[in-house]
């Protein structure tokens with residue numbers, strides 16, 4: 379028996395998690411998986427209604443009672459401080475110590491890429507450090523709002539934090555037969571933090587003599603991901619640089635609406651979420667692409683030990699796109715629910731045929 383917490387959150391999170399849930403239910407029935415799906419009401423509505431984003435008891439329950447969490451997105455124009463999103467999403471990343479933010483980006487079809495002539499095969503696996511860097515909230519502001527204001531926002535790198543994400547990237551590269559790991563940083567300016575990342579990268583990388591390693595400054599990397607993305611395979615970066623590079627890599631490989639991600643503490647906790655946000659500009663219009671969330675279901679099933687079922691979900695997601703059943707972001711006219719229904723049907727048919 380596995381228990382899954384579903385947190386749709388805000389905006390299009392509600393629409394895409396609704397479809398992801400249907401996909402999960404179809405697979406659970408067909409594979410006789412004993413899954414319990416619990417809906418969690420965490421998001422802007424609750425925050426505005428009760429003045430509470432998430433309680434300690436809720437963190438405890440999410441930590442102790444679940445095998446995995448599936449989250450849609452958090453962010454609402456009615457909460458301009460984004461306080462609830464920080465409390466809930468960053469709260470889970472920090473409190474559950476989900477130090478690996480794995481963001482796989484694969485180009486499903488060349489015509490999906492905004493690049494003129496993308497490589498025939500393009501797969502970028504991003505390992506984003508998820509528990510420190512510029513995200514800890516360590517800092518403050520003095521003489522706030524006056525002409526003498528001083529504001530600080532620290533960039534934290536610990537030996538432990540840097541080493542464990544670099545190890546995760548190299549171990550992944552080795553297990554998947556990838557030939558190169560690239561470190562993205564700004565070591566030419568950030569000497570201390572950058573220096574630590576470079577030293578640990580060399581040290582850990584030297585344990586993997588068959589895997590090439592190189593370091594790229596983040597500005598040059600942004601350029602090169604557009605110029606020659608096929609040069610890269612596995613990418614490891616700090617929290618902030620990984621956040622930026624992962625939106626770029628998602629767009630280069632077909633669009634933000636397609637990209638899934640996993641926030642993991644190996645052996646302990648896992649939270650899956652599409653890379654995109656709550657997209658207030660299209661929320662409630664059924665124009666959201668649910669593929670990022672549905673592909674999260676693939677990652678989640680794989681995480682629970684059902685790798686074949688996960689691959690089946692991925693195949694059905696790809697098939698929906700190939701069949702032309704796509705939302706407007708990919709040039710189609712299908713609604714969020716149409717894409718979900720297409721995938722549900724495709725899965726049912728493939729199970730019925732024993733494919």
Ligand code: NAD
Pocket residue numbers: 390450451452453454460463467634635636651652653654655656657658659660665666667668670705707
């Ligand atoms: P966003 O990812 O929500 O949207 C960026 C653009 O991409 C928008 O034009 C949007 O319409 C489009 N888009 C995103 N997902 C799409 C999908 N599935 N289908 C079709 N189009 C899609 O980023 P933003 O506008 O910078 O942020 C909006 C809110 O979401 C903010 O509050 C932000 O903090 C939050 N956010 C949350 C998460 C998360 O919960 N993991 C991630 C990113 C942003």
Ligand code: IPM
Pocket residue numbers: 452453463464467468621653655
């Ligand atoms: C992401 C988002 C979050 C981040 C925000 C919403 C806090 O952009 O998951 O990529 O910056 O990590």
Ligand code: MN
Pocket residue numbers: 621622625653
């Ligand atoms: Mn982001």
